[in-house]
Amino acid sequence: MLKKTTTYTVSQSLFLTSKVKQLTLTSTGEKLPDYIPGQFITVHFHYKGQDYRRSYSIASIQGQTVNLDFAASYVEHGPGSEYLFALQAGDLVEVSGPFGRLILRDEAVKRLFLVATGTGITPYRAMLPTLTAKMQTTGLAVYIIQGVQYRKDVLYAADFIAWANANPECAEYRSYLSREDLSLQQEHYEYGGYVQQCFEELNASASDDIVYLCGNPLMIDASFATLQAKGFASGQIRREKYISSK
Numbered sequence: 001m002l003k004k005t006t007t008y009t010v011s012q013s014l015f016l017t018s019k020v021k022q023l024t025l026t027s028t029g030e031k032l033p034d035y036i037p038g039q040f041i042t043v044h045f046h047y048k049g050q051d052y053r054r055s056y057s058i059a060s061i062q063g064q065t066v067n068l069d070f071a072a073s074y075v076e077h078g079p080g081s082e083y084l085f086a087l088q089a090g091d092l093v094e095v096s097g098p099f100g101r102l103i104l105r106d107e108a109v110k111r112l113f114l115v116a117t118g119t120g121i122t123p124y125r126a127m128l129p130t131l132t133a134k135m136q137t138t139g140l141a142v143y144i145i146q147g148v149q150y151r152k153d154v155l156y157a158a159d160f161i162a163w164a165n166a167n168p169e170c171a172e173y174r175s176y177l178s179r180e181d182l183s184l185q186q187e188h189y190e191y192g193g194y195v196q197q198c199f200e201e202l203n204a205s206a207s208d209d210i211v212y213l214c215g216n217p218l219m220i221d222a223s224f225a226t227l228q229a230k231g232f233a234s235g236q237i238r239r240e241k242y243i244s245s246k
């Protein structure tokens with residue numbers, strides 16, 4: 001059964017990169033949903049005679065805006081992509097949610113690895129204030145690891161860099177660029193290769209660490225296998241694969 005939907009207005013439609021658009025939803029009267037950072041919404045729409053639903057993680061930094069942002073990556077001929085990329089400010093959208101369990105828990109852990117590819121980084125952006133509060137009260141250390149092909153594909157880098165700079169003892173942000181030639185230029189937070197490398201480079205340990213994985217299913221499966229080989233139990237690895245609803 002379909003969940004109840006609510007109508008919101010698109011107040012902004014903004015290209016973050018050539019293939020990723022940030023959409024901002026604002027209230028049309030009904031209050032925007034209360035969400036736990038890490039959750040997603042589902043957009044319901046009609047495209048070429050059929051009904052579809054597609055899910056998108058909430059990207060808004062909680063407390064920083066009353067609106068709700070999400071970032072959609074363009075997939076050629078994908079119904080969700082075609083629908084979302086045609087939306088303009090002032091258009092109305094049908095949304096259900098929030099849903100999802102890729103959320104932070106109150107648990108005893110020394111280090112959190114929040115690992116993503118592409119738009120999978122957005123739920124971690126929503127978590128930034130909560131992470132800061134947890135780091136300051138519990139001594140938790142947090143790594144936010146973003147994987148993309150090229151520097152131009154990195155999303156919300158300024159927010160992650162500012163967060164890491166504000167918490168130098170316990171926060172680190174890295175972007176892994178799989179196709180960029182870093183011999184020409186390399187920022188201190190840039191690494192070559194794939195996000196999975198961070199587990200070796202940062203000595204991820206099943207006795208101390210919890211890992212969140214979000215985005216491309218291939219990255220998630222590869223990371224999961226690497227972590228299991230290092231002794232992680234499946235409960236220590238929280239996964240959200242970006243796949244389309246049937």
Ligand SMILES: Cc1cc2nc3c(=O)[nH]c(=O)nc-3n(C[C@H](O)[C@H](O)[C@H](O)COP(=O)(O)OP(=O)(O)OC[C@H]3O[C@@H](n4cnc5c(N)ncnc54)[C@H](O)[C@@H]3O)c2cc1C
Binds near residue numbers: 074241242244
């Ligand atoms: C919980 C959850 C949260 C999600 N959050 C986000 C989010 O924040 N941002 C976001 O962009 N997406 C997110 N997704 C994925 C999103 O829901 C859609 O699957 C995506 O937008 C593609 O939908 P589409 O209708 O455009 O294309 P589809 O009809 O799903 O795909 C068309 C074709 O492209 C392939 N394909 C699908 N995705 C990709 C891809 N990324 N790269 C290459 N080929 C692909 C498919 O296999 C298919 O062959 C999330 C998914 C889930 C389950």
